[in-house]
Amino acid sequence: MTALLSISDLSVRYRRDGVEVPALKGISLDVLAGERLAIIGESGSGKSTLALAVAGLLARGAKIGGRVDWFLPASAGAKAPLSVLPDISPSRGEIGSSAAGSLLATSKIGEGGDRQLISPLEGEMSGRTEGGATERLLLMPGGNTPRLGGDIGFVFQDPSSSLDPVMPVGKQIAEVARTHLNLSWPQAYAKAATLLERVRLPDPDTALRAYPHQLSGGQKQRVAVAAAIAAGPKLLIADEATSALDTIVQAEIVSLIRRLVSEDGMTMLFISHDIALAATLADRIAVLRHGELVEFGETGQILNAPRHAYTRSLLAAHLGLEAEPLLDRQGASA
Numbered sequence: 001m002t003a004l005l006s007i008s009d010l011s012v013r014y015r016r017d018g019v020e021v022p023a024l025k026g027i028s029l030d031v032l033a034g035e036r037l038a039i040i041g042e043s044g045s046g047k048s049t050l051a052l053a054v055a056g057l058l059a060r061g062a063k064i065g066g067r068v069d070w071f072l073p074a075s076a077g078a079k080a081p082l083s084v085l086p087d088i089s090p091s092r093g094e095i096g097s098s099a100a101g102s103l104l105a106t107s108k109i110g111e112g113g114d115r116q117l118i119s120p121l122e123g124e125m126s127g128r129t130e131g132g133a134t135e136r137l138l139l140m141p142g143g144n145t146p147r148l149g150g151d152i153g154f155v156f157q158d159p160s161s162s163l164d165p166v167m168p169v170g171k172q173i174a175e176v177a178r179t180h181l182n183l184s185w186p187q188a189y190a191k192a193a194t195l196l197e198r199v200r201l202p203d204p205d206t207a208l209r210a211y212p213h214q215l216s217g218g219q220k221q222r223v224a225v226a227a228a229i230a231a232g233p234k235l236l237i238a239d240e241a242t243s244a245l246d247t248i249v250q251a252e253i254v255s256l257i258r259r260l261v262s263e264d265g266m267t268m269l270f271i272s273h274d275i276a277l278a279a280t281l282a283d284r285i286a287v288l289r290h291g292e293l294v295e296f297g298e299t300g301q302i303l304n305a306p307r308h309a310y311t312r313s314l315l316a317a318h319l320g321l322e323a324e325p326l327l328d329r330q331g332a333s334a
C-alpha cells in the first residue's frame with residue numbers, strides 16, 4: 001500500500017501559564033492509503049494533538065515542528081481557497097470553539113507531480129460564530145491540499161458539541177455536501193437522506209428534520225458520522241468517537257464506522273485510550289506515551305508480541321479487567 005500521508009519528526013508544544021508543555025516529541029509515521037490505523041495511549045499522551053495536527057486544527061499558539069506530507073491524487077483537494085467545516089469542536093476545551101488554529105499549509109509539486117506538502121509551520125485558520133454555531137475556516141493557499149470536511153472527515157467524542165443545537169440534522173449534513181460537492185440544496189438534502197439511511201437512523205425522512213436534542217447519544221453520533229463522510233473524505237479521523245457512549249452503543253458505532261470505512265474505501269485514523277477496542281478495528285496500532293511513539297506495528301503483532309513494556313502493561317491492564325481474548329471482540333453488527 002502507498003502512503004496517504006507521511007508525518008515526519010512532528011513535535012507540538014503548547015504554552016500554558018507561560019510554560020511550554022511538550023505534547024508530541026518527534027513523531028514519524030506513515031498512514032497508508034486504505035488502512036485503519038489506531039492511535040492509542042493514556043490520557044495526555046498526545047493522541048488528540050496528533051489527530052488535530054493531521055487535520056490542521058491545532059490551537060493557535062501551539063508550536064509545531066516537523067511536517068506532514070499528503071499524497072493526494074491530483075483530482076482531489078481544494079478548488080477554492082477556503083474550506084468550511086460546520087462546528088465540530090473538540091468536547092473538552094482543548095481548543096475552544098472560538099479558538100483559532102494555526103496551521104501551515106504550503107503546496108509544493110514534488111517528483112510525481114502530485115505530492116502535496118502541508119508543513120505545519122505557518123498559515124492561518126479562523127473561527128466565526130453564527131447563530132450559536134461555529135465554523136472553522138481552513139485557509140489553503142490553493143492547489144490540491146487536503147480540505148477539512150472535504151478530504152478529511154473528523155468525528156469528535158461528544159456529538160452534542162459537534163452538532164448545532166438549533167439546526168435540523170438533515171440541514172447540517174446537507175451543508176457539508178453542498179459546500180464540498182457543489183450540490184444544490186435539493187441535491188444536498190437527497191444526499192443527506194441517503195447518508196441517514198447509511199448510518200441506519202430509524203425513519204431517515206423524519207430524522208432529516210429532527211433537532212439534535214430529539215436524538216439519543218448514539219443517534220447523534222451516527223449523525224456526526226454522516227456529516228463527517230458527507231463529502232466523501234479520503235481520511236476519516238475518529239477521536240474517542242465512542243468514549244462517551246455505553247458499551248453496547250459503543251460497539252454499534254464501531255461497527256458502523258468499520259462498515260462505512262470499508263464501503264467507501266476510506267483511510268481511517270481511530271484514536272482511543274482503549275487498546276482492546278482499537279484492536280477490533282485497526283490494521284495497525286501506534287502506541288503513544290508522554291508524546292512519544294513507543295511502539296508501532298500490525299495489530300496482531302502488538303497484541304501477541306508487544307515489544308515495549310508500556311504496550312504490555314496496557315494489554316495486562318485490559319486482561320486484568322476482562323478475560324476475553326482481544327481479537328475475538330469483533331463487535332456487534334452495525
Ligand SMILES: Nc1ncnc2c1ncn2[C@@H]1O[C@H](COP(=O)(O)OP(=O)(O)OP(=O)(O)O)[C@@H](O)[C@H]1O
Nearest residue numbers: 014016023042043044045046047048049059094095
Ligand atoms: N490547547 C492546549 N493547551 C495547552 N495544553 C494542551 C492543550 N491541548 C492539550 N494539551 C496538553 O498536551 C498534552 C497532550 O494532550 P492531548 O489532548 O493530545 O492528549 P490525549 O492523548 O488526547 O489525552 P485524552 O485521552 O485525555 O484525550 C497534555 O499534557 C495536555 O494537557
Ligand code: NI
Nearest residue numbers: 047048049240
Ligand atoms: Ni484526546
